[in-house]
Amino acid sequence: MGVTNKESGTNVNEIAAGIYRISTPVGPEVIPGGFTINQYLIVDDQSLIFHTGLRKMFPLVREAVASVIPVERLRYIAFSHVEADECGALNQWLAAAPDAVPLCGRIAASVSIEDLADRMPRAIADGEAIEIGTHSVQWFDAPHLPHAWECGFLMEKSTGTLLCGDLFTQPGAHPAPITESDILGPSEAFRGRMDYFSHSRNTRGMIERLAAANPTTLACMHGSAWWGDGAALLRMLADTLDK
Numbered sequence: 001m002g003v004t005n006k007e008s009g010t011n012v013n014e015i016a017a018g019i020y021r022i023s024t025p026v027g028p029e030v031i032p033g034g035f036t037i038n039q040y041l042i043v044d045d046q047s048l049i050f051h052t053g054l055r056k057m058f059p060l061v062r063e064a065v066a067s068v069i070p071v072e073r074l075r076y077i078a079f080s081h082v083e084a085d086e087c088g089a090l091n092q093w094l095a096a097a098p099d100a101v102p103l104c105g106r107i108a109a110s111v112s113i114e115d116l117a118d119r120m121p122r123a124i125a126d127g128e129a130i131e132i133g134t135h136s137v138q139w140f141d142a143p144h145l146p147h148a149w150e151c152g153f154l155m156e157k158s159t160g161t162l163l164c165g166d167l168f169t170q171p172g173a174h175p176a177p178i179t180e181s182d183i184l185g186p187s188e189a190f191r192g193r194m195d196y197f198s199h200s201r202n203t204r205g206m207i208e209r210l211a212a213a214n215p216t217t218l219a220c221m222h223g224s225a226w227w228g229d230g231a232a233l234l235r236m237l238a239d240t241l242d243k
């Protein structure tokens with residue numbers, strides 16, 4: 001564990017029982033101050049990865065997954081919405097893991113993934129849960145939160161981990177794998193610079209559904225994962241977005 005590729009700095013850390021954060025730094029030439037692109041690997045009978053990473057990043061992420069489990073053990077290649085960092089390497093993962101299928105919301109499946117992916121997706125309905133062993137994941141539709149009609153999130157129930165995608169995006173190339181420090185302040189400062197939210201109407205209601213699941217770990221796609229009272233932090237985000 002730790003750094004799996006010295007050149008890129010790609011690293012792997014277990015942030016909850018059986019859940020591994022894979023993180024690759026992106027240089028300041030791409031985003032001032034640097035940035036990270038993370039994936040989360042849930043190791044179980046039917047192992048799952050949330051976010052594929054960029055297509056061009058696939059060798060690094062494959063190497064990182066292989067430091068934990070054989071990549072052929074993956075059964076679900078899951079993601080929040082259709083963007084390169086979310087699912088750019090989807091077909092490379094499907095080739096590397098012959099028993100895996102894409103796992104995404106119904107909108108993503110019907111609008112994009114049934115066409116883009118080399119194998120048919122398993123579309124997961126709003127509120128539906130899938131047992132993958134001792135872990136189980138529940139899908140929440142979250143259209144346009146923070147962006148993309150097909151957007152949604154997975155909640156891993158046994159560890160209380162919300163795979164929260166682009167929510168709480170923080171800058172910096174070398175954040176701690178997991179922190180209890182404030183991430184709302186840095187993510188809001190970043191949102192002030194990079195206006196990536198869609199300003200949709202039902203934001204508070206969607207955030208409240210996520211808060212009601214009472215996550216204790218927030219698995220962010222960019223920056224540190226976070227440990228604490230996730231419901232309270234999500235409600236603080238809703239308050240901030242209302243201003």
Ligand SMILES: [Fe+2]
Pocket residue numbers: 081083147166
């Ligand atoms: Fe995104």
Ligand SMILES: [Fe+2]
Pocket residue numbers: 085086165166221222
């Ligand atoms: Fe992202």
